[in-house]
Amino acid sequence: MKRFIITITLMLIHATNLLAQQEKVDVFPAVSYDRFIIFQTLAIFWIGIIGLIIIIKIKLKEIERIQKMGINKEEKDIPLLD
Amino acid sequence: MKIDYSLITRRTFLNTLFGGWLVALCSGSAYALLKFAFPTLGKEPDFVVLNTKDFMNIPPNSVKPFAWGGKVGLFFKNANGTSTALKGVCTHMECNITYKPEDKKFYCACHKGWFDENGKNIEGPPPKPLEFFDFKIEGEKLIVAKKGIKVELPKA
Amino acid sequence: MNCQRLKNWVEERYDVEEIKDFAKKKLVPTHKYEIWYYTGGITLFLFVIQFITGMILSFYYVPHFEHAYKSIIEIVTKLNMGWFFRSLHHWGAQLAIVFLFIHVWSTLLLKSYRKPREFLWFSGFMLLGISIFFGLSGYLLLWDERAFAAVKVATGGAGNLPVIGNFIKAFLRGGIDVTGETLIRFYAFHVSILPLATLFLIGLHILLVQYHGMSVPLSLEKKAHKEIPFFPNLFYKDLIIWLIILGIVVTLATLVPPEIGKKADPLAPAPENIKPEWYFLFLFQTLKLFPGEILGLNGEMIAIILISCGILFFFLIPFFDKKSNRGEKSPLFTWIGIIYFLYFVIMTVFGFVS
């Protein structure tokens, strides 16, 4: 009896699920494996962005350091050796 | 005949002619383009012909929609069994209305407008009552027409 | 790799040195308000995203009232990454408009519109109008219930303008009602007319920024301020901010993909409690303030006229603000700006909760 009730309730719960699905269009992949990949990719994407930002920051520091020393202005008529 | 002095020089005359001509040409072309861009407006229909069977047998206190041109019309049978037809478009901002059988009122969900059974605007923003149509039955055909319009169907 | 030959080839034809010099000489002022100056660049970046995602979406979208809704569902459910790029286009549009509004109010409050930059204000204002129309036309393309009802209300609202109202309404709808004709029209606006106009106006806008140089807020104009080179310093800072924005839109697009409602049906009743996109809410809410009839006149028409006047005044602010044109402080217009801002925010919030 207990089993029976549990099965019925579970079925009912699943049925409500079905109703909800009919109402809505899946705007996001439903398979949990796909979802996992997506979240993983998102995390990697952020790591990429943050890495790039750090590199740019370092580059900026370097540029500002050179500008402070005032050696960024190339002299026009340096004889070139090539 | 030759005039010694003229108020306009040959140059201003030519410039004016050129400019004027150009303006005329351009505005002509623009007018043609605009004519093309604006649609020739269709009209709302004066009447529509429906199938009697589909509409006369609806249960009391319910509505059934039909196409009134590009808009929606509602065929309505009230609780006493009297039938009418009306335009199912809210007089506020043209949203489609529904009939709420439990309240016996028409309801517009857009801004919560209410109309009573006779189409009178009783609550919410709608400024005017709903528009009702006349209808008559000719055998198979149910003819719904604007009030005051004489319908003459072509004899087939 | 040695590109010397290629370099020589280019240098023989174009004066590269001059261009490099020019880039080096472009200086921008730095001061405590400079953060607001990034909003324009952010908007630009978001527009680029919109253009790219939009172009790809148009490979698959079918602008016909019977197929439109289904084609979007196919994009979302069947195509590789379709759900993501649709979502990105949606969130890109939302953020572009957010930043556009911030950009407008920051140039307003910093009085960057003052002489000689009036045309920057006008071109920018037109870009704002175009962007909002972009949003409205894009919204209808989904052809679901809510979009259908919202466009009906919005185009109907334009019809309340005196004299030209009905013309505008018919022009927008392509007929007396919102139908498949309207969908085709809005598609043409969304993918051809508006993008071209936007490109032209953005070009003009940026050309003018280049021509006038960046403005300095009135309060700091007289004092000495530092200038830094645009390239590379500011360019790299812009890049950092763009990367962050990219991260944010991509995250939003993945985590909050926009819903698709039921297919639009001209005979079905309007869905419960429709709301337009958030940037229309303040207009919508304003309309609600007015009763249906005022002294026997159509209340809506009066509301629309007042709103139009408010917008026109906003547009012409550079002409009204005589003081800041002379380089004096002009607190009156700061207050006007704040009032406009507060009105917008409060009405939008009201629109959300009601």
Ligand code: HEM
């Ligand atoms: C598509 C939309 C727009 C884009 C892509 C855009 C882009 C830009 C960019 C890149 C700048 C230069 C630097 C900056 O201030 O960030 C700028 C400046 C400016 N923008 Fe916009 N903008 C847009 C819309 C607007 C709007 C709607 C307005 C106002 C109604 C506006 C008003 C201005 C003004 C007055 C400046 C000059 C700022 C100064 O020189 O101090 N822009 N815009």
Ligand code: FES
């Ligand atoms: S459109 Fe019906 S209440 Fe506003």
